[in-house]
Amino acid sequence: MRSPQRAPLNVPSLLVIGLGAATAGIAVIGVVFTFIPPLWALMEQLLKLVDPHPLSVSSVRGLLAWLTFTGTLIIGGGWYLRVGRSMAIAVATCFGIALPCCTSSFCCVGVPLAIWVFLVLMRRDVRDSFD
Numbered sequence: 001m002r003s004p005q006r007a008p009l010n011v012p013s014l015l016v017i018g019l020g021a022a023t024a025g026i027a028v029i030g031v032v033f034t035f036i037p038p039l040w041a042l043m044e045q046l047l048k049l050v051d052p053h054p055l056s057v058s059s060v061r062g063l064l065a066w067l068t069f070t071g072t073l074i075i076g077g078g079w080y081l082r083v084g085r086s087m088a089i090a091v092a093t094c095f096g097i098a099l100p101c102c103t104s105s106f107c108c109v110g111v112p113l114a115i116w117v118f119l120v121l122m123r124r125d126v127r128d129s130f131d
Contacts, residue, residue, distance in 0.1 A: 005129035006084050012117045016078035016097060021108060024071025030064040070102040081117065082111050087130040094118045 033039040034057055047054035055063070077093025080086050098114035100107035120126055 003084060003129040005125040008120045008123065009084075009117075010121060010125060011082060012113065013078050013082035015113055016081060016093060016117065017075055019103060019106055019113065020074030020076075020078055022070045022071075023074065023106055024068050025092060027064045027067035027071060027104075031061060031068065034061050034064070064099075067104050070096065074102065085131045087127065090121060090130070091118070094121065111119070 017086040030043070033043050040057065043056060043060075047060075066067075069126055074093060074097055079098065081090045081093060088109050094117045096102045098107075099110075103110040
């Protein structure tokens, strides 16, 4: 049963889970694009708009695999935040969503969300409600 002390974490925890799902979901779609030649050609064209010397297919796959992995970890951390299982994992997730290497282009959302979650986690009643 959910503790009323963790009520301030309802919305932030769902946003953290959503951020992780968006990061992992977009990365998985990107990985699929790299395995289908016409879609990879389109992706290559888009990458050339940003950088005239784009990364190789294996480099892009590695980057997207990393984002899939970190997105999955953020989803798990958001769930731990929601259920109040581990304060250490909740704080680690808070730092993870603030790092651009973990959320890619979603860091403009991740940093304010991390600050919000961290401020809520520092409240005495919320801290005491964790296992």
